[in-house]
Amino acid sequence: MSLLEVEGTVAAYGSIRATHGVSFSVEENEIIALVGSNGAGKSSTLKAIMGLVRLAEGSIRIDGDSVSGERPYRVVRRGVAFSPEGRRVFAATSVLENLMAGAHILPRGRAHERLDQIFSYFPRLRERSHQLAGNLSGGEQQMLAIGRALMSRPRLLLLDEPSLGLAPVIVQRIGELICEIQASENLAVVLAEQNSNWALRLATRGLVLEVGRIRMQDSAGELLRSDYVRRAYLGM
Amino acid sequence: MLSLPVLAQVVVNGVNLGAIYILMALGFTMIFGIMRIVNFAHGAFAMLGGFALYFLLMDAHVPFLLALPLGALLVGAGSLLAERFVLRHLYHNELQGMIATLGLSMVMIYLAAIVFGVSQRSVPAVYSEIFFFGPLVVPMDRLVVLGIAAVTLLLFFLFMRYTKPGLAMRVAAQDLEVAEAQGINAAAHYQAAFFIASSLAALAGGLIGQLYALSPFMGATPLMKSFIVVILGGLGSIPGAALGGLLLGMAESSLTTFFGASTAQLASFGIVMLVLVLRPQGLFGHAERDS
Numbered sequence: 001m002s003l004l005e006v007e008g009t010v011a012a013y014g015s016i017r018a019t020h021g022v023s024f025s026v027e028e029n030e031i032i033a034l035v036g037s038n039g040a041g042k043s044s045t046l047k048a049i050m051g052l053v054r055l056a057e058g059s060i061r062i063d064g065d066s067v068s069g070e071r072p073y074r075v076v077r078r079g080v081a082f083s084p085e086g087r088r089v090f091a092a093t094s095v096l097e098n099l100m101a102g103a104h105i106l107p108r109g110r111a112h113e114r115l116d117q118i119f120s121y122f123p124r125l126r127e128r129s130h131q132l133a134g135n136l137s138g139g140e141q142q143m144l145a146i147g148r149a150l151m152s153r154p155r156l157l158l159l160d161e162p163s164l165g166l167a168p169v170i171v172q173r174i175g176e177l178i179c180e181i182q183a184s185e186n187l188a189v190v191l192a193e194q195n196s197n198w199a200l201r202l203a204t205r206g207l208v209l210e211v212g213r214i215r216m217q218d219s220a221g222e223l224l225r226s227d228y229v230r231r232a233y234l235g236m
Numbered sequence: 237m238l239s240l241p242v243l244a245q246v247v248v249n250g251v252n253l254g255a256i257y258i259l260m261a262l263g264f265t266m267i268f269g270i271m272r273i274v275n276f277a278h279g280a281f282a283m284l285g286g287f288a289l290y291f292l293l294m295d296a297h298v299p300f301l302l303a304l305p306l307g308a309l310l311v312g313a314g315s316l317l318a319e320r321f322v323l324r325h326l327y328h329n330e331l332q333g334m335i336a337t338l339g340l341s342m343v344m345i346y347l348a349a350i351v352f353g354v355s356q357r358s359v360p361a362v363y364s365e366i367f368f369f370g371p372l373v374v375p376m377d378r379l380v381v382l383g384i385a386a387v388t389l390l391l392f393f394l395f396m397r398y399t400k401p402g403l404a405m406r407v408a409a410q411d412l413e414v415a416e417a418q419g420i421n422a423a424a425h426y427q428a429a430f431f432i433a434s435s436l437a438a439l440a441g442g443l444i445g446q447l448y449a450l451s452p453f454m455g456a457t458p459l460m461k462s463f464i465v466v467i468l469g470g471l472g473s474i475p476g477a478a479l480g481g482l483l484l485g486m487a488e489s490s491l492t493t494f495f496g497a498s499t500a501q502l503a504s505f506g507i508v509m510l511v512l513v514l515r516p517q518g519l520f521g522h523a524e525r526d527s
Binding site for chain 1: 400403404406407410411413414415416417418419420421422
């Protein structure tokens, strides 16, 4: 039994279908890269797992139990966390409160313990803990968005475009942090990225999404070597 | 006319009026900030608060200091029916929400007219003592109003600032989808926010019913004042509501004293139009950003 099983999911916004039957599974303790161009259905797939968009068809199971059509707050309680595209930190709220909001499902004492742990991964956030999140730099906001998602002690972390709009040196740093945190917490990570090269280098496995369907699915190394992926996504 | 005692009296009255306006405006701005509904029924909940206090005092003989919060909480609990059957379906739908709450307000007002009758009543004064601080005349009932408003506002701020549901409401107001993705049950927090907002209105209504008069139509003026306060302070801003309420209370108190009540009303609405034209985001509000 896999940690996450996604089967034939069709994510829909009203009557518009963003994906047309996506199936994959995520095992514990692995990083999966979900690559594809803009509009391929990466975000919609993550949001369908979270319960943030309507699931028109298909099923989503966590540890074998269906969470299809569940409200997001219930999915979070099953151990899934989500860092949205464009970071979407709570701008008018302090860094500390952003993190505490991420620990909504934990009792206060455990939230404070977790806070210390998150600050040890992101010392920058500790320095800035009393500033408004809206005043952070793009890279710091991305760290905050990831830290906020991690606050709930998830087993599965869904990251939507964490490299978007960041300088290469920051992107590299964020990649290192994702690997470090993944290893120390035995996390499963799904990394939806347009920056395919970067994402596949971090990941153990990869999925290539095209117009709402999975086009290829293989180990990250194989995908990086594949002629198709090299031509279509890596610009080689 | 412009003497120190007169000025001091203007301040006392202004702070008193401001405290009531803040109680009204906080709930109004909270419902807009979190659920994006301009709640035209907010004044009707204030009216119900007035009647709840009246019946608790007159028929149930509950002591005033207990009757006031009890009445407010009863109205808050009753408001959950309106939340369940009307408002819940309209969250984040500003236009429909406005029209539906306007209808809800009419239904509540005319139901009250049928049940309670249209004759004006008044909540009898519970405190008749008058204090003299030097040249300053302060009736005890005004002090009580001020004390109750101050305690309520303090509790409200502590709740919003330091509790988990308070934080959840603040972040849900900023980005609902992301808030839900943190494990926040938005529907439950909306219910709680609506309960708090209606209870605050009902509390203000009780105080208004005691200082002024009680009738099914008494909610209209406090509703209009809430509009002025939140336009001054910025719709959806809690500190803005606090400052706006105080500002309006002081302005009305001084204008009434020096130029009469009509001028005061005219000026407060005139100022609102001026603010809307010159600084539409309110004195303390932020400009709306596209999302």
